[in-house]
Amino acid sequence: MKTNILKKYVWILITLFFLSCGFKEDQKDRQEQIFIQELNEMLDNPEYGLYYDEIMDSIFDLITDNPQSLEYEFDDNSHGIRIATSDDGNVRVYNLEVSRFGGNPSLGFICRSLLQYKSGESVFCKEIRDFNGYITHIRHIDSNKYYLLEDYQGSCHQGTYENTILHLYKIENDSLQKVKRAFENRNDVSDNFEFSWNDMGGSIDLDFENKDSLVIYSRAHKELYVVKGMPLRNKPLKYYQYYWRGHNFELRKYDEPKEFYNEKFFIRIEQNSEDFWTYKCWNGGKKKGEPDLIVKSGTKQYWSYSYDVFPFDEWAVDDESSPMGVKYTFYNNGYCYVYCHGWKHGCHIDELYVYDPNEMIIYRGDFEPVSQP
Numbered sequence: 001m002k003t004n005i006l007k008k009y010v011w012i013l014i015t016l017f018f019l020s021c022g023f024k025e026d027q028k029d030r031q032e033q034i035f036i037q038e039l040n041e042m043l044d045n046p047e048y049g050l051y052y053d054e055i056m057d058s059i060f061d062l063i064t065d066n067p068q069s070l071e072y073e074f075d076d077n078s079h080g081i082r083i084a085t086s087d088d089g090n091v092r093v094y095n096l097e098v099s100r101f102g103g104n105p106s107l108g109f110i111c112r113s114l115l116q117y118k119s120g121e122s123v124f125c126k127e128i129r130d131f132n133g134y135i136t137h138i139r140h141i142d143s144n145k146y147y148l149l150e151d152y153q154g155s156c157h158q159g160t161y162e163n164t165i166l167h168l169y170k171i172e173n174d175s176l177q178k179v180k181r182a183f184e185n186r187n188d189v190s191d192n193f194e195f196s197w198n199d200m201g202g203s204i205d206l207d208f209e210n211k212d213s214l215v216i217y218s219r220a221h222k223e224l225y226v227v228k229g230m231p232l233r234n235k236p237l238k239y240y241q242y243y244w245r246g247h248n249f250e251l252r253k254y255d256e257p258k259e260f261y262n263e264k265f266f267i268r269i270e271q272n273s274e275d276f277w278t279y280k281c282w283n284g285g286k287k288k289g290e291p292d293l294i295v296k297s298g299t300k301q302y303w304s305y306s307y308d309v310f311p312f313d314e315w316a317v318d319d320e321s322s323p324m325g326v327k328y329t330f331y332n333n334g335y336c337y338v339y340c341h342g343w344k345h346g347c348h349i350d351e352l353y354v355y356d357p358n359e360m361i362i363y364r365g366d367f368e369p370v371s372q373p
Contacts, residue, residue: 046100049099051096070092070117093113094114095113097111119175131151134151136152142246150166166183167191182248261370262285266284266287269339271300275299295330303324303326325342325349328341
């Protein structure tokens with residue numbers, strides 16, 4: 001008898017638990033619906049078609065007073081507000097523009113941006129006034145809560161002009177702070193990275209459909225690729241390559257030297273300028289004294305899964321797409337030296353090919369890479 005009563009009591013508790021969970025979920029859904037409805041009513045009633053500071057203040061107050069809105073899903077950005085959220089969901093920015101992003105494009109954008117971010121179990125809001133335009137993307141850089149914000153400004157007046165500034169921010173001690181000296185370049189250190197272009201009144205055939213490929217970050221490889229030059233239609237993009245150092249980005253000036261050996265030769269490949277590599281070879285399989293052969297002005301290429309070959313600065317690496325290998329090519333007095341390092345047909349290769357002036361292979365050898373310290 002007591003056992004049956006106990007079982008009934010347990011089932012009642014379980015039922016009440018699931019009912020309370022369902023109630024909490026329904027309550028959360030209703031709160032989200034009420035918030036979005038109230039936000040849309042504010043957005044749909046601008047004064048004379050414009051968002052003045054009073055309206056923007058009210059909208060930002062609504063967001064600030066509802067910290068749970070960081071978890072809400074917004075269908076689109078068609079109500080005059082543009083929203084960007086980091087891929088880990090901990091940072092979001094709400095962009096408001098005076099003319100609701102629908103005014104005269106020649107005036108550019110007059111924006112205010114509210115950043116909403118999570119630190120610990122709390123959610124905070126902070127308005128940033130020094131953006132040039134509005135934030136289109138937020139990239140989570142690493143577990144130490146660094147975030148890269150993409151600040152976009154565009155205008156249209158006798159042609160199209162676009163400008164993007166990259167800002168690095170960090171969440172620390174419940175505060176969202178801009179990181180200074182975020183980009184180490186060849187000759188200086190800067191707080192931001194900026195690039196822009198215009199089509200000179202339509203005289204230059206720019207590719208404006210490839211915007212998502214202008215900035216690429218691979219958290220797995222700790223590499224940031226930023227477009228170099230103007231994105232021309234039907235032309236491959238070129239990139240600056242930065243490496244994440246744990247607190248800022250450093251421009252890759254030169255590749256680290258690569259060394260390989262077998263019983264006959266010891267090879268060292270090193271980058272000696274932005275676009276060229278040097279081949280050094282010692283006979284006998286060991287590096288002793290001066291090289292027996294030095295060939296300069298070599299080139300570097302990547303190959304893909306389909307074995308298509310790309311110039312080194314026209315390939316961007318992301319988490320889903322990595323080059324399968326690298327090919328170095330050097331010419332010396334009619335002879336050609338080709339070193340391949342990577343994966344082909346499911347096997348890892350380190351091979352040297354030497355061609356004579358008639359393009360006949362006169363040497364092919366397998367090598368071992370020298371372990372880097």
